[in-house]
Amino acid sequence: MISIEGLKKVFSLNNKDVVAVDNLNLHVEDGDIYGVVGYSGAGKSTFVRLINRLEEPSEGTVKIGDKVITSLSKSDLRIARQDIGMVFQHFNLLWSRTVAENIAFPLEISGVEKQEREKRVLELIELVGLAGREDAYPAQLSGGQKQRVGIARALANSPRVLLCDEATSALDPETTNQILRLLQDINEKLGLTIILITHEMHVIRKICNRVAVMEHGKVVEEGNVIDVFTKPQQQVTQNFVEQLTGSNEEEEDVTELKEKFQEGILLRIQFLGESANQTIISQLVKQFDIHVNILQGKITQTQGGSYGTLIVQLLGPQQDEAMQYLKEQDVIEVEVIQHA
Known part of the structure; x- marks a missing residue:
């Protein structure tokens, strides 16, 4: 289980404190696909970077399994991060490396021997559907293929948790659906816990079991996806649901x-x-x-x-x-x- 208690992040901007994440509490069950949705500036990307301490929390704790991530030393954190894969919005690939070399990179850093490394890379290339493209460079790939490389790289060290920060927002709708199906397949095959950050309710509807809605750095609503969709309590949640279901248009139709x-x-x-x-x-x-x-x-x-x-x-x-x-x-x- 991922347990997050009282998480807070304060940035200093022009000698003023800006609270990006404010007293956030969240619990994610093992093997779940958990969505976090919010508009730009809601604090969701900062939140996901706090989980693996790419951003250092100002307050609060993050616990993954029996490890309190927020209490680890830098050397212990480097080891713990092998259990936490991350997929980025803009892929963050090494452009001078091939597909196989990009996927192998975290294994090299971890000191995995060459033979074992090559075997693992081939397994991951097959898993994400890139067989035959292992020698291609990122510039030769489509957006969806680049994100598949990013996902394979994130899975290289066999993590228990996969963090996806707007992993589909740079993709067209058809490719988005393909990547979502891939994430769902990975979740089922590997039993991976996935936290999915997005501003698109379509993404939440497709693959998430539970969802948290963020606004101004806080979780304002949380629950099973179907409950949140059918009975949104907060105005921001209602806005998201209306975008997807066309509720405003429905009300106009009702009048007619x-x-x-x-x-x-x-x-x-x-x-x-x-x-x-x-x-x-x-x-x-x-x-x-x-x-x-x-x-x-x-x-x-x-x-x-x-x-x-x-x-x-x-x-x-x-x-x-x-x-x-x-x-x-x-x-x-x-x-x-x-x-x-």
Whole structure:
């Protein structure tokens, strides 16, 4: 487990103290893919660099397994960092070295013998899907290939933890999805704990199990991804979710729907978890003397399951009974938009 308590970082800028990370507390379970999301300036990149002490904390503790990282001497820290891989936004590759030589670099520093080093490099090249490109230089690679090299290099010393600082923000959407699938595959194959720093809620939705939302150096909201997506508590979280789900556009559509469909009952039905895949509407029609007109709908997949929203119109003699039936289901939330 990664346990972070009271973590704080204060920078001095023009003789003024600037608090980049402020009393941050976080716990990440072994083998988890944990997302940290926030806008630019939220402190998330500083936070991830505090974990392996690329930045020295002003206060607080970071504990990984049984090692208190913040208490280690410089020599012990160098050893401990072999258990903490890091992937950077802009790759940070050595441009005069080939793919294989870049991946081998941390092994050279660790004093791994040449034969073992070459064997490990070939394993990692295969793992990240770069077979046949081992002799290429970074300038000959696409952005996605460069990041694969960065990931392989970060895995060279078989770390227990992988820190990803905006690892996909320099990539196009298709390549981003490929890198996310690679990280997910690595997590499953190696049991690696991954902390993923991003400003993109799409990235969180794709592969993370839990998420922390940062604002002004603090964690303002934290929980399972599906819970945070469906019930955001803070305004910054709501903003992130709206960017992904188009909630603002949905509200505009609802106003138009209320004007257009003035008969019966208009409902917004929110499906949580696996219930998004169930045939609840079909069951409703079978049990009650009603017609159901589906006006709008969207289902989204997350690592924690599916969630979605339907806006429906209920018409018929048993529309009130049907509405009550929906409200009694503990797997969904129902909001009455309009009752004629």
